[in-house]
Structures are given as structure tokens and as C-alpha cells.
Amino acid sequence: AQSVTQLGSHVSVSEGALVLLRCNYSSSVPPYLFWYVQYPNQGLQLLLKYTSAATLVKGINGFEAEFKKSETSFHLTKPSAHMSDAAEYFCAVIGGGSYIPTFGRGTSLIVHP
Amino acid sequence: DAGVIQSPRHEVTEMGQEVTLRCKPISGHNSLFWYRQTMMRGLELLIYFNNNVPIDDSGMPEDRFSAKMPNASFSTLKIQPSEPRDSAVYFCASSRTGGETEAFFGQGTRLTVV
Numbered sequence: 463a464q465s466v467t468q469l470g471s472h473v474s475v476s477e478g479a480l481v482l483l484r485c486n487y488s489s490s491v492p493p494y495l496f497w498y499v500q501y502p503n504q505g506l507q508l509l510l511k512y513t514s515a516a517t518l519v520k521g522i523n524g525f526e527a528e529f530k531k532s533e534t535s536f537h538l539t540k541p542s543a544h545m546s547d548a549a550e551y552f553c554a555v556i557g558g559g560s561y562i563p564t565f566g567r568g569t570s571l572i573v574h575p
Numbered sequence: 576d577a578g579v580i581q582s583p584r585h586e587v588t589e590m591g592q593e594v595t596l597r598c599k600p601i602s603g604h605n606s607l608f609w610y611r612q613t614m615m616r617g618l619e620l621l622i623y624f625n626n627n628v629p630i631d632d633s634g635m636p637e638d639r640f641s642a643k644m645p646n647a648s649f650s651t652l653k654i655q656p657s658e659p660r661d662s663a664v665y666f667c668a669s670s671r672t673g674g675e676t677e678a679f680f681g682q683g684t685r686l687t688v689v
Contacts (some may be wrong), residue, residue, distance in 0.1 A: 498680075565617065
């Protein structure tokens with residue numbers, strides 16, 4: 463069975479600072495990995511996904527994530543945070559022969575002026 | 576495409592009443608998921624349909640919960656009788672079957688049972 467661990471339920475950064483949201487997964491090879499964003503009172507929207515092509519994946523709104531098999535990680539980064547990035551971020555994995563996405567607990571990103 | 580459509584967006588009901596949540600998946604998608612989101616437990620999968628057939632319902636809390644998918648364009652999640660602990664946001668999501676394809680989420684139904 464696959465699982466996802468997101469370290470840190472809350473991450474606080476200043477506007478313009480680097481954003482780093484951590485995600486570690488447990489899954490059979492090959493895993494498919496996803497990052498979603500959820501704004502208040504909305505559903506989840508896809509930011510980016512890894513599907514065994516390039517290990518560095520670029521997504522919307524300037525976010526990117528790097529798949530590191532040796533570390534079983536798929537951390538999400540953005541060079542410069544914007545106030546509009548404040549939201550809940552979820553990492554998800556599909557693998558192990560199942561087509562069901564398994565989600566982490568989410569990380570709330572707080573951006574200070 | 577309009578995306579995944581859920582109704583109602585908000586539902587307030589009294590304990591013991593029947594509640595029905597509705598979902599219209601994206602046309603052409605053959606996988607459908609119902610998730611429940613709470614502060615305590617995060618996002619939990621309730622049930623997964625593939626080609627209108629329930630494949631995994633191990634996340635359905637108890638017999639009070641039931642889900643149906645009579646055709647490729649409609650699904651319902653029913654709670655009967657409802658209890659205050661069922662208060663949560665319920666999401667429907669759909670995708671094309673395949674590990675590399677992402678799930679598209681609806682806006683959710685916020686259920687409050689008083």
C-alpha cells in the first residue's frame with residue numbers, strides 16, 4: 463500500500479522568500495506523484511505531476527518539484543513566495559497497482575507581508 | 576468542460592435526517608472518487624468507482640453511508656440517518672483510469688449536521 467508523509471502541518475514564509483514544502487512517499491515502483499493546492503472553500507486543483515519522465519517537474523504559478531527516488535521524496539518549491547500563494551497544499555501518490563490517489567495530511571502555507 | 580459538478584454546495588440538516596449529495600463527473604472520465612475532508616482526519620477516500628462499478632468501498636464509515644453510480648454521468652452519496660460527526664466537506668473527483676492521470680475535484684459539499 464502507498465502512503466504519503468508531509469512534514470510540517472504549517473509553513474510560514476515572508477513574501478519574496480523561498481517556499482519549500484516537503485513530501486515523502488512510500489510506494490511500489492513506479493509511483494505517480496502529484497501536488498495539489500486548495501484555496502479556502504474550494505476544491506483541490508492540480509499544481510504539477512510526476513509521471514516518470516523528467517525528474518524535475520514544473521507546474522503552474524512558478525512552482526516546481528523534484529522526484530528523488532533515493533530519498534523517496536517529491537518536495538515542492540517556489541523561489542519567491544507571493545501573498546496569493548497562501549493556501550493548503552497536498553501531496554498525493556498513485557502506485558502499487560492501485561489507481562486510487564492517496565493524499566498526505568496537507569501543509570498550510572502562510573505568507574507574511 | 577464545466578469540470579466536476581457537485582450539489583448542493585452547502586447542506587445543513589438535523590440529526591437523523593437523510594442527506595443526499597450529488598456529483599456529475601467530467602465527460603469521458605471513467606473513474607470516480609468520493610472523499611471526505613475534516614480537520615482531524617484530513618482527506619479520506621470513501622469509495623472508488625470504475626466504469627460505474629464500486630471497486631473499493633473500504634473507506635465507507637458504516638452502513639449509514641451508501642453510494643451509487645447509476646450511469647457514467649451521475650453519482651450520489653447518501654447518509655441515512657445523519658449524525659453530527661458526519662459534518663465535513665465531501666468531495667467528488669473524477670479521472671481517466673490510469674496511474675499517470677490526475678483526479679479533477681469538484682468544489683465540494685459542506686455538510687453540517689445539527
